[in-house]
Amino acid sequence: MSLTIGKLAAAVSVNIDTVRYYERKQLLMPQSRTASGYRVYSQDSVKRLRFVRKAQGLGFSLQEIKELLDLSQMPEKDCGDVRARAQSKIIEIEDKVADLQAMLEALSKLAEYCPGEGRPLEECSILKHFYEGNG
């Protein structure tokens, strides 16, 4: 039920060096080492590694993922902690979407007014529509 690093990497379709990198970053430690120094991983590592990749796909940084993983290992913690992190990531992403939509609007206007019917371009500049003000 244990794996070498190569098998683990293949099982999750991750570069073998990436697995070693995650170890340096304390995200995924091998269960043990063989006498000759080979890393030995448990089946649990497959789950953990998948966790990392999934969470990355949802926009979490390795540091944030480490925190989530550490959290999941603390028996005294509850779902509220995890949920709060998910919640704040949701807000982060929602903000981005809103900003992107503002940018879309600016660009649409730019494209709309563009066909050169005497409209000065400055009237629909991206800067002007997307960002005039203070943030």
Add this chain to the structure above:
Amino acid sequence: MSLTIGKLAAAVSVNIDTVRYYERKQLLMPQSRTASGYRVYSQDSVKRLRFVRKAQGLGFSLQEIKELLDLSQMPEKDCGDVRARAQSKIIEIEDKVADLQAMLEALSKLAEYCPGEGRPLEECSILKHFYEGNG
């Protein structure tokens, strides 16, 4: 109405070296230089610099931001070209929005089923999702 590099940087809460870096990257050129070589910026640079920071937060690379900024600066003769570029940026951004919305949906679903405060981590749908299954 003109600013030194230090004032500009302070106005947008950006490191002064970052402003110089953006100049090397052709994103933000000073209006002129004083006789002694000091950069002179216009009020417009503040907007432009803010735009850069905002767009970065949305996941655009400096190269992409340069392209966006160049769009709003293009002379009218290139109108067809401007329109085409705007159009392709629109598609890029729409893709980005779609990606973020997929993330949002996944995260929201996870958070929704998470029992939250006071419940043990074993019941956390978020961790469970990351840990289990095969994706």
Add this chain to the structure above:
DNA sequence: CTTGACCCTAGACTAGGCTCTAGGGTTTAT
């Protein structure tokens, strides 16, 4: 018992985006 596939380490390298250092000139306030 050797060949090939696999593993090890340290460290270099990448790209993008800064941030800092060294060494020096300029401006402003006292």
Add this chain to the structure above:
DNA sequence: ATAAACCCTAGAGCCTAGTCTAGGGTCAAG
């Protein structure tokens, strides 16, 4: 007039998230 605060350049160094290389050890099959 001098010190603090500000500016200049070139170039080095740092972060994230890997990826790759060199030089070597180990393991399984024929």
